[in-house]
Every structure is written in structure tokens, then in C-alpha cells.
Amino acid sequence: MDAVLSGLASGFEVALDPFNLFLVLAGCFAGTLIGALPGIGPINGVAILLPIAYGLGFKPESAIILLAGIYYGAEYGGRISSILLNVPGDAGAVMTTLDGNPMARNGEAGKALSLSAVASFIGGSFSVILMSFFGPALASYAIHFSPSDYVALMVFAFASLASLVGSNPVKTLLAAIIGLMLASIGIDANTGVARYTFGIPDILAGIDFLVVVIGLFGMAELIHLVEQQAAGTLKTLKIDKSFVTLKDLAFVKWTILRGSVIGFFIGILPGTGASVASAVAYGTEKRAARDSSKFGEGDMRGLAAPEAANNASAGGAMVPMLTLGIPGSGTTAILLGALLLFNVTPGPLMFQQRPEIAWGLIASMYIGNVALLIINLPLVGLFARMLTIPQQFLTPLIAVLAFIGVYSVVSNPHDLYMITALGVFGWFLRKLQFSLAPVILGFVLGGLFEDNLRRALSISGGDWTILVTSMNSIILYVLALLVVAVPIVVGRMRRNRAEDQSPEAPA
Amino acid sequence: MADRIFAGVLLLVAIGYTVIAFTVIHAPFQYDPLGPESWPRILGVVAIPCILFVLAKPDVARLGLPGKTWRRLAALIVMLFAYAYLFQPLGFILATFAFCMALSLMLGARLVPALAFSAGIGIVGYFLCTKLLDLNLPAGVLTIFR
Secondary structure: HHHHHHHHHHHHHHOOOHHHHHHHHHHHHHHHHHHHOOOOOHHHHHHHHHHHHHHOOHHHHHHHHHHHHHHHHHHHHHHHHHHOOOOOOHHHHHHHHHHHHHHHHHHHHHHHHHHHHHHHHHHHHHHHHHHHHHHHHHHHHHHOOHHHHHHHHHHHHHHHHHOOOOOHHHHHHHHHHHHHHHHHEEOOOOOOOOOOOOHHHHHHOOOOHHOOOHHHHHHHHHHHHHHHOOOOOOOOOOOOOOOOOHHHHHHHHHHHHHHHHHHHHHHHHHOOOOHHHHHHHHHHHHHOOOOOOOOHHHHHHHHHHHHHHHHHHHHHHHHHHHHHHHOOOHHHHHHHHHHHHOOOOOOOHHHHOHHHHHHHHHHHHHHHHHHHHHHHHHHHHHHHHHHOOOOHHHHHHHHHHHHHHHHHHOOHHHHHHHHHHHHHHHHHHHHHHOOHHHHHHHHHHHHHHHHHHHHHHHOOOOOOOHHHHHHHHHHHHHHHHHHHHHHHHHHHHHHHHHHHOOOOOOO | HHHHHHHHHHHHHHHHHHHHHHHOOOOOOOOOOOOHHHHHHHHHHHHHHHHHHHHOOOOOOOOOOHHHHHHHHHHHHHHHHHHHHHHHHHOOOHHHHHHHHHHHHOOOOHHHHHHHHHHHHHHHHHHHHHHHHHOOOOOOOOHHHO
16 A cells, blocks of 8 residues: 555656646647547557657657556546547447447537546546556566466466457467467577577567557558548537536446446456457446336436446556566557667566656656546547547548657667558458557567576476466466356346247347 | 358468478477477467368458459459558658558549548648657658658
8 A cells, every 4th residue: 555655646746747747738739639630549640650759869768658658648638539430440439339439429429529538537547546556566566477377377468368358269279379479580588599580680670569569550551541541531429519418428438447447357358458458348237127128328327337337447458467477458568669669578577666657657648548538528529529530530640640650779780661552461461350569479479488488497307397386377278268157158048048038149 | 151261261371381391391409398399289280170170161251342343442452562662762742642642532532531640640740750759750852851
């Protein structure tokens, strides 16, 4: 408790430094702007701006504070295009469109936007508060993790990824393996043996993380936009004068609270971020409501639940990222990679060795949440203007930003070809219904996974049973089995029940 | 079908990856029991059954894009590679101007707005990034701006 409070105090000292404070605000603002662009979600926004933020040459804590602000802001901005355009920026925003867009069509656009801002604020703040207590506790526990425990943790992470993300578990697993394979390219640090470099000097040191992120997210997104024949201006609904009232908030207060709790805990699970959290929160709310007939036609609860959940999961996903070094979502995987670029290894030791980063980031999230609420309520009209940027100019702009970002970091023109090629690859993956988040998770975790496995077997002298000797790892393997088995069993039970009741029960 | 073609290509790559892991990768001196070759072997052995599963049970029949879209995408890829090729020798301003013109015109922008936009991004972008943000961008043939 004392440790948390003193940690927070030192964190606020970092975050309230005028320059860092400016970066929090700038990040939140830029994030909201880019999140509000039609079709660009938080993950693409962070991916496109990451190399630029890196190239600016800030201190690590400042850069990560800026990136977290962008991430948070993009989560806020994403709801604007969901509500006014019915175009979700990413998978996590799909649930917001279900009731948010009907509300706007019913002439309650202003109310929908302000309600979702408040719901996001509560969800976000709730999860930051929980995070300040959970994080250090988890970190002090994880400090005793041995390499074999880490292997078990990775297995758990990939199991929950395969089981909870995407429609086809095999494809999700395959996507993660593709990421792991990409990470294995380059010189092996332990022995100095080059793997899969085929004598090409540009990839001797491995494929750069920034290149993979920009390629798979930024460039693939660009190709997707062109595929959609993105020309002209999308039709947006007008923002009217309606505004959320205290009565509305009282009506949805339990919804928001439930959404926040669900979001935070789903966010903690490795690999599962906003998309799963918002879907579960929406489903729960629909089932819990006494009168669920209005859901999908502009029910306030249907908007508040996923919004609270997806911002809460953004905080929840930070917990395993900061304390274990295992990102809780695709976007936090990018933040983790960003920390690694600064030679900061997130993990249990970070709270002790680099408290200014761990606590500074947490404190900046408190500030960011408040700032986002304040800039979002009055300025929503300004952000909504972003929706009207003609697509034929927005699309080239994304390419230019991606090129600037990649070139300014290493100044190697070879990387520009790589991002284009990876963009094509990512676009194909997306078209074939692979999710891209597992690829980046696999890529970020690849080195860590291999290192821990090799370290564990070095300790045991090549005896594989070391992987299942400690209690921690056995528990994690059991959890991994559960996370794979439970959805299958529940799905089967539900299907049986549905068949008993009526042959054509709605799913 | 689309799924199968992609999985087929992926299978070839994965087999190549695995074969290399089992034959080529070898450390002359190795201090840990696994060495550099075991991890890629494990990945290959896990990947191949996954790909075979997708081959057996594909769920995306076709990409469903009309020929026009394919041509547009092909043009985009050519533009991107050309942009990458010209980026350093021609310099940011000119390469960006050419790329933005080509892409925005293809996406249906009218000539004058496209000119203004492309010139704006090229020139403002260059000075914003190099002077204000201190990022490194190539000046290329316009050496006076270096």
C-alpha cells in the first residue's frame, strides 16, 4: 500500500514535469485526431506514429508517455467514427456501432458522443486505479518466476490468444507462429550463428520491429483503404445539441461499472484486448437487461457497456505488459516493442530498476484520462471534422507518414521495400481472416520465448521435465488448458440447449 | 480456394524453413543444450500441421474482388515500390510530390486540389520534419535544402 502511494507520488513527479505533461496532452490530442480518421483504429494509429515518436529522440519515459497518450486518445477518437459514420476503426469498436450509430440516427448524436466519452472516462480511470494496485503486486510475485515459468506463461498467453481472438483458432495460432518465425530471422545472440538471412546484410540483425509494425498495420491498412475504393467524403451524421444528463448517467451507472470490471479483467488476459472485452460486456449487458428489445436500436446501455469495457481493457492490457513483459493486446505489444527499442525491458524488475518509466506511465494515464474527457466534450466537433477529410488525400498521407517514420529511424532505403512487401503480406492475411494482432504478439515475444526456453534447458542440462516441475508453471499449464477447453464446452452446451428449445434459435 | 492457394504457398515456405532448421543451422561451438537450431525446428513442426489443417478446412473461398480493384491495387503497389525506389535519390520533396499526385489522382481527386495537396505535403512535410522535429529525411537532388 505504502509502496503504491510512494510509487504513484514519484510517478506524478515525472508525469507533471512540464515537458511530459505537454507530451501527455499532445499525445492524447494527436491520438484522438488519428483515431477519429475513418477506418483507422488505435493499433494503426500507434503503429504509424511510433517510429516518428522514436525518431524524435526523447528520453524513454517521455516517449512512452507520448505513445500511451496516443493509444488512449485513439481509443477515444475511434468512437467518433463508429457513432457518426458507422465505420468502426478496429475490431474493438464494432460493438460501439451497434447502438451508438442508431442513437445518432435518432437525433441523439451529441448525447451518444458525450455519454460514450463519460463511459470511456469511467472505464479508463477505473482500470488505471486497479492497475496501480494490481501491477506492483503482480510484479513482486513474478520476480520469483524462473525461466521455465516464463515458458509456461508464454504457452498460456498463446493458448488464450488462439482460443479467444479471431474466428478460427487454428488461423490465430498460425498467425502467432508466423510472428515467431519472423522473429527468428537474424543472428542468434547466444552462438552468433546467422539464421535465415541468406547472406542479405540488411537483415543480419533481424527484421526491425518498427518495419514489421508499420508494414503489417500501417501499410496493410493503406492497401485496405485503396481496396475499398476510398474516394470522396463519407457521409457523416450531424452533431446536434443533445447532451448526456445526470438522469442518463444514473440509468447506466451499473452498466458502466460492470463494463469496466469485465474490460479490466479481460484486458489482463494476455493477448485479448478491446475486441473481446467490448463484445463480452455488450453480451452480458444484453442478457442482464430486463427489457433487451431496444438493444441494437439505440439503447444507451448498449453504447455505455462496450465503451467502458474497451477503455478499461486498454488499462488492463498494460498490467501484464508492465509487470511480466507479456503484452495484453496487439497495441500493448507495440508499446512493449517500443520500450525494447529504448533498451528498457518491461518485466517484474522494471518497477524497481526503472520506476520513473513504470510509475511515470501509470501517472500519465491518470492525467491522460482526465485530459481526454476535458478535450473530448467541447472539442468533439473539431475531431468530427477529421471524418470529412477526403479519402483521396488521406490515403497518400498515411503512406507518406509511414515512409517518414521508417526512413527517419535508420535511413536505410531497404526498409522501405520491406514495409511495402510486409504490407502486401498483411493485407492478404487480413483478407483471409487471419487476425494481425497475434502476428505482432508472436514477433515481440519470439525472442523472449526462445531465450527462456533455452535458459531453462541450460539450467536442467537438457532435461525437458524442468518445464513442468514448479508449481507456478503447472498452474499456468492448467489455466492454458482451461482457457482452450472452456469456450469449446460452453459453446457446445449452448448449441445443445438452443437445439432443444427451437431448431432456429438466434445465435 | 483463396485460402488453399495462400496456405499452399505458406506450406512451401514452412517446409523450407523446417528443412533449413534441420540441416543448415548449426553452431560450431555451443554452450546450451538447445543451440540455435532447436527453436526453429519446434516452430516448423508446429506450423506445418496448422497449415495442413487450413488446407483441409479452408474457410475463405474467394477474395471476391472485381478485376478493376485488382488493377487498382497492383497500381498502388507499383507506386509504393517506385516511391521507395526514388525516395533517397530524388529526395523527399520530389518523390513525395510525385507519389501523392499519382495516388490521389488515381483515387479520383481533381487536378488542382491534388497539385496543392501534393506540393503542400512535400514541402511543408519536409521542413516540418527536418527543421522542427529534427527527423532525418533525404534532400536528394534539391541539395540546397540540406
